[in-house]
Amino acid sequence: MENKKMEIITVSNIDYAILDEIDDILYTVNVNNGNDIKMFKVNEDTESIDGLDEDEQSVALVKFYEKHKDLIK
Amino acid sequence: MKEKKDYSGQTERNIEEEYDKKMKEIEMKIAKERRQKEKISQKEKNKKKKEILMRLKKIGLVSGGVVALGLSAFAGWSAHEAYEVSQGEKIILENFKFGGYVDRINRTYGFDYYIGKSDVSYEKFISYLKRAAEENGYNDVQSYIAFKERFDGHVADDVIERDISRKEIHKEAKKAYINGVVDTKEEGASYGK
Numbered sequence A: 001m002e003n004k005k006m007e008i009i010t011v012s013n014i015d016y017a018i019l020d021e022i023d024d025i026l027y028t029v030n031v032n033n034g035n036d037i038k039m040f041k042v043n044e045d046t047e048s049i050d051g052l053d054e055d056e057q058s059v060a061l062v063k064f065y066e067k068h069k070d071l072i073k
Numbered sequence B: 001m002k003e004k005k006d007y008s009g010q011t012e013r014n015i016e017e018e019y020d021k022k023m024k025e026i027e028m029k030i031a032k033e034r035r036q037k038e039k040i041s042q043k044e045k046n047k048k049k050k051e052i053l054m055r056l057k058k059i060g061l062v063s064g065g066v067v068a069l070g071l072s073a074f075a076g077w078s079a080h081e082a083y084e085v086s087q088g089e090k091i092i093l094e095n096f097k098f099g100g101y102v103d104r105i106n107r108t109y110g111f112d113y114y115i116g117k118s119d120v121s122y123e124k125f126i127s128y129l130k131r132a133a134e135e136n137g138y139n140d141v142q143s144y145i146a147f148k149e150r151f152d153g154h155v156a157d158d159v160i161e162r163d164i165s166r167k168e169i170h171k172e173a174k175k176a177y178i179n180g181v182v183d184t185k186e187e188g189a190s191y192g193k
Helices: A054-072 B010-056 B064-094 B122-135 B140-150 B153-160 B164-181
Strands: A005-010 A014-022 A027-028 A033-043 A050-053 B058-063 B104-109 B110-115 B118-120
Touching: A005 A033, A005 B010, A014 A033, A014 A054, A014 B064, A027 A054, A027 B064, A027 B164, A033 A054, A033 B064, A050 B140, A054 B064, A054 B104, A054 B140, A054 B164, B058 B064, B058 B153, B064 B164, B104 B122, B118 B122, B122 B140, B122 B153, B140 B153, B140 B164
Parallel strands: none
Antiparallel strands: A005 A014, A005 B058, A014 A027, A027 A033, A033 A050, B104 B110, B110 B118
């Protein structure tokens, strides 16, 4: 498969490619490991990128499903 | 000639109704203004977040295989999560006891509301649902889910009278899905066991 030019963020020295953005949540994949997927949000107080807690993850995943359900089904 | 006095209490009831109506109007106005303020502050926050993200992002080349794998992993995970939440919402609705026939019928001019065989006003319908929620021992979020599922978000909003976040809904729905029961307020009374 061809390489793709993508937006990347670095968290804890790991590069994550941004697959999607929904309501300030970043849906990412580790550029070196396609099985390592993570969701992040921007923390405007610390001006950094944080992970999501369990409840936030649940909401974010359902949003991802709702956006892409036609493709997922 | 003596003036005929009204001892039925109707005048007092009318005054009370008028007072309640005015209070509701004021409360709705305050809530609307608060929502507008929140919207503006949310817009400013979002703008700041976008600016921060722009600074932190960089462009790089990523293997197409990694992208495809990541997307399919998200698809699977999100579908599973959506399933759990929807099943939890179903459990919450199914275990709510409405205590008889309670429904609304969509007419050409709008909805008619029924409790038992009686055609009732929207206000009576809402206050019946408030009481039913209390009797079921459901908390605000569980009640919101049950009424949103059975009727719609507007009815649920009018019964609960506070904003319920998606985070709260998902948390409660997942809890119901995982436990298979609705964790009600009454001690030891969990519906659905």
